[in-house]
Amino acid sequence: MIALRQTALGLGVVLSMVFLAAERQPARGQEFSTKAEFSTKAESSTKAEQSVKETTQAKATSALSDACARANFRVVVDVGHTVDVPGAMSARGIPEYAFNLELAKDVKQALLDAGFSQTVLLITATAPWAGLVERAARANRMRANLFISIHHDSVPDNLLKTWDYDGQEDHFNDDYPGYAIFMSNDNGDRAGSLLFGAFLGKELESRGLHYTPHYTLALMGHRRRVLVDAKAGVYRYDQLIVLRDTKMAAVLLEAGSIVNRPEELELGTEKRRALTSAAVAAAVADFCTARPQLSGARAAASAR
Numbered sequence: 001m002i003a004l005r006q007t008a009l010g011l012g013v014v015l016s017m018v019f020l021a022a023e024r025q026p027a028r029g030q031e032f033s034t035k036a037e038f039s040t041k042a043e044s045s046t047k048a049e050q051s052v053k054e055t056t057q058a059k060a061t062s063a064l065s066d067a068c069a070r071a072n073f074r075v076v077v078d079v080g081h082t083v084d085v086p087g088a089m090s091a092r093g094i095p096e097y098a099f100n101l102e103l104a105k106d107v108k109q110a111l112l113d114a115g116f117s118q119t120v121l122l123i124t125a126t127a128p129w130a131g132l133v134e135r136a137a138r139a140n141r142m143r144a145n146l147f148i149s150i151h152h153d154s155v156p157d158n159l160l161k162t163w164d165y166d167g168q169e170d171h172f173n174d175d176y177p178g179y180a181i182f183m184s185n186d187n188g189d190r191a192g193s194l195l196f197g198a199f200l201g202k203e204l205e206s207r208g209l210h211y212t213p214h215y216t217l218a219l220m221g222h223r224r225r226v227l228v229d230a231k232a233g234v235y236r237y238d239q240l241i242v243l244r245d246t247k248m249a250a251v252l253l254e255a256g257s258i259v260n261r262p263e264e265l266e267l268g269t270e271k272r273r274a275l276t277s278a279a280v281a282a283a284v285a286d287f288c289t290a291r292p293q294l295s296g297a298r299a300a301a302s303a304r
Helices: 028-066 096-113 130-141 190-206 218-223 261-267 270-303
Strands: 075-079 120-122 146-153 161-165 168-172 180-183 226-229 234-236 249-257
Touching: 075 096, 075 130, 096 120, 096 146, 096 270, 120 130, 130 146, 146 270, 180 190, 190 226, 190 234, 190 249, 190 270, 249 261, 249 270, 261 270
Parallel strands: 075 120, 075 146, 146 249, 180 234
Antiparallel strands: 161 168, 180 249, 226 234
């Protein structure tokens, strides 16, 4: 959960082939041969057309890939919270920071494997609020192209229920599973943040994960947020320091609810982390490719 709870622990080209009719009709005895030749030519033309189409599409894909210089694109993967201020406590008594760290490490590795060799795992021991300012400042000094803060969700304390797990009293809420993505309108690259959030939500959804809508509900009180992208699950949270003070595109990902007992078990598995990490890597690749187009649109708008 974003709110802290102290605890120990991713042309068609169409060719027209024009066949000129013969100046004279073929003799009847030649008709079968002529039709056969025409069929052969048509088949050959279709194959040639398909080959040209595939070649053109490959060139277009290559051009888009070239637009993303992955080796020069720096992503900062921020591990939410700290060892001493570990965030929310899961339904089974595991601190959020433990989930954040494991997922962030997997996300970093997925990005390295995808060719984003300048990816940085950001860990700080400085407690809020100074620690949040420090995270944004470090990302700015690194001149990162993208900032992703990794978290896991909870609910307001008044929505928690009590249960006994392994002889210990813990708290849960099974009502609101799913991820959530946050961006700030005050971020240095608002349009980029929103675009990356859309890419990330699309990739998560394509892998069978779904966002939680509970941030739109009145029961969330002062934690209620505006849903700015209802397809991707992107919410607006202007006041978040790590999103507001970063100069590059930035989002905060709540990867799922650790107070939801069934989802907590999933979030602790390598399979779920792999799904989320693959989604992040695909979204980063999409964003990296789209950035030149986004910059061009900004330049055109400024020239008007």
